[in-house]
Amino acid sequence: MDPSPAATRQRGRVVGGADRPRLARHVRLTFDRTRQRHVLLHPETVVVLHGTGAEILQLCDGRRTVAEIVAALAGRYRSVPDDEVRRFLDRLLARRWVELADGPELTDG
Amino acid sequence: MDSPFGLLAELTYRCPLGCAYCSNPLNMADYSDELATDEWRRVLAEARDLGVLQCHLSGGEPLLRRDLVEIVAAAHDLGLYTNLVTSAVGFSRAKAERLRAAGLDHVQVSIQAAEPAASDRIAGTPSFRRKIEAMGRVKELGWPLTVNVVLHRLNIDRVADVLALAEDVGADRLELANTQYYGWAWHNRAALLPSRAQLDAAERVVRAARERLRDRMDVLYVIPDYYSRYPKPCMGGWASRQLTVTPNGDVLPCPAAQSLPLPRASVREHPLAWIWTDAPVMTAFRGTDWMPQPCRGCERREVDFGGCRCQAFQLTGDAARTDPVCHLSPDHDMVARAVEAANGERAGDRPPVARPHLAR
Ligand SMILES: C[S@@+](CC[C@H](N)C(=O)[O-])C[C@H]1O[C@@H](n2cnc3c(N)ncnc32)[C@H](O)[C@@H]1O
Ligand code: SF4
Ligand code: SF4
Numbered sequence: 001m002d003p004s005p006a007a008t009r010q011r012g013r014v015v016g017g018a019d020r021p022r023l024a025r026h027v028r029l030t031f032d033r034t035r036q037r038h039v040l041l042h043p044e045t046v047v048v049l050h051g052t053g054a055e056i057l058q059l060c061d062g063r064r065t066v067a068e069i070v071a072a073l074a075g076r077y078r079s080v081p082d083d084e085v086r087r088f089l090d091r092l093l094a095r096r097w098v099e100l101a102d103g104p105e106l107t108d109g
Numbered sequence: 110m111d112s113p114f115g116l117l118a119e120l121t122y123r124c125p126l127g128c129a130y131c132s133n134p135l136n137m138a139d140y141s142d143e144l145a146t147d148e149w150r151r152v153l154a155e156a157r158d159l160g161v162l163q164c165h166l167s168g169g170e171p172l173l174r175r176d177l178v179e180i181v182a183a184a185h186d187l188g189l190y191t192n193l194v195t196s197a198v199g200f201s202r203a204k205a206e207r208l209r210a211a212g213l214d215h216v217q218v219s220i221q222a223a224e225p226a227a228s229d230r231i232a233g234t235p236s237f238r239r240k241i242e243a244m245g246r247v248k249e250l251g252w253p254l255t256v257n258v259v260l261h262r263l264n265i266d267r268v269a270d271v272l273a274l275a276e277d278v279g280a281d282r283l284e285l286a287n288t289q290y291y292g293w294a295w296h297n298r299a300a301l302l303p304s305r306a307q308l309d310a311a312e313r314v315v316r317a318a319r320e321r322l323r324d325r326m327d328v329l330y331v332i333p334d335y336y337s338r339y340p341k342p343c344m345g346g347w348a349s350r351q352l353t354v355t356p357n358g359d360v361l362p363c364p365a366a367q368s369l370p371l372p373r374a375s376v377r378e379h380p381l382a383w384i385w386t387d388a389p390v391m392t393a394f395r396g397t398d399w400m401p402q403p404c405r406g407c408e409r410r411e412v413d414f415g416g417c418r419c420q421a422f423q424l425t426g427d428a429a430r431t432d433p434v435c436h437l438s439p440d441h442d443m444v445a446r447a448v449e450a451a452n453g454e455r456a457g458d459r460p461p462v463a464r465p466h467l468a469r
Contacts, residue, residue, distance in 0.1 A: 043217070
């Protein structure tokens with residue numbers, strides 16, 4: 001399921017600390033009570049999230065930068081390695097499930 | 110046993126189009142006693158309780174259901190991700206706005222070819238222009254758009270035009286689905302099965318386009334299983350991730366399974382949860398215990414699950430045999446002969462028979 005690192009590089013774009021990630025509009029994050037897990041919903045697939053995935057994505061609102069997301073998580077956990085968050089977002093970016101807004105802060109909802 | 114993730118809600122088999130490749134069953138009249146709005150509401154709620162997260166509203170043409178907006182709203186209120194699978198005939202501006210307000214998440218529009226005359230010929234109805242308008246409407250209202258094109262002998266040579274059309278309309282995803290031979294497509298197989306040369310050329314075009322468009326559009330290519338060494342992993346395994354409810358309330362692992370000689374299980378008679386866990390139509394081929402050789406001893410048995418039961422039944426008369434598209438199947442010559450014919454001199458001699466329109 002997960003794209004290989006090569007596929008990520010092919011996209012020509014990796015996540016940087018100043019990027020402001022947000023979920024692509026065709027993707028939805030919700031909590032599934034049957035499975036007691038957060039899930040990412042997409043027209044064809046369901047991804048059941050484990051670990052900190054859901055918390056990372058809840059912070060991806062197109063306003064916070066990756067650096068801010070890492071800092072917010074660091075407040076909750078003893079260690080959330082910066083590159084782990086970025087690798088997670090890289091993978092979702094390669095699948096076009098996450099989009100990046102860099103530059104000026106977004107104002108739309 | 111796991112909970113299902115997706116529900117394919119086939120709201121009606123009525124349709125204003127008449128695609129010769131349509132996978133719908135030929136005996137459409139058997140499904141005319143359609144579930145009422147309240148019955149669908151109950152089915153959706155039961156599906157959600159069972160763990161379903163995605164709801165695909167399809168048919169036939171789901172827009173022919175006058176209560177489509179209510180059904181979408183019910184699914185949305187339950188927290189389901191809702192996907193409308195449509196030919197787009199009937200997707201007026203007013204209807205689109207009401208569907209948007211009801212919480213519809215995603216729209217998939219099928220089109221038959223990139224060129225109006227060809228598309229209308231395959232659809233059996235002038236519809237190309239309305240489809241293009243509908244695609245624009247989908248984007249305007251802020252939905253993600255998937256364009257679906259079923260590929261076959263009569264349109265696959267122009268797949269480059271299809272890619273260009275999808276790019277023009279701003280599709281987020283393009284599904285290029287090689288015809289699966291069920292329903293009318295099975296009936297029309299000789300006319301629809303492409304040659305190897307056609308497929309090779311198309312695959313080259315698709316690969317190049319996928320590379321070029323990778324940052325803008327997902328291009329999905331559903332492989333032509335008649336030309337593959339191994340079968341497709343049908344539905345991720347029999348009754349493992351998905352379920353289908355037909356217009357009259359029969360529950361199936363996939364829409365094609367209505368053709369199998371298994372006892373019916375209807376939401377009108379049983380709770381969905383019981384059907385999922387216990388009905389023979391669900392348990393018959395779940396897991397790997399039912400498998401014959403060569404699947405039983407094959408290392409790919411959990412990869413492709415022995416292929417498609419419906420295809421095995423259609424070709425051999427026994428749903429419990431290895432899918433004949435697999436080159437290891439003892440019945441593979443049945444597929445090989447069809448492929449040979451599609452590459453022979455008389456291939457495509459006879460035009461396909463259109464699916465009858467059945468719009469009320
Ligand atoms: C049966 S149709 C019903 C929805 C709607 N009438 C439409 O055609 O878009 C559901 C989906 O299956 C596709 N489809 C139909 N027949 C098929 C076949 N034989 N093989 C593969 N896909 C098929 C359609 O293009 C459509 O995307
Ligand atoms: S005839 Fe065409 S439009 Fe109608 S249900 Fe079949 S595939 Fe869809
Ligand atoms: S023998 Fe059965 S399990 Fe093995 S590849 Fe063929 S269909 Fe799949």
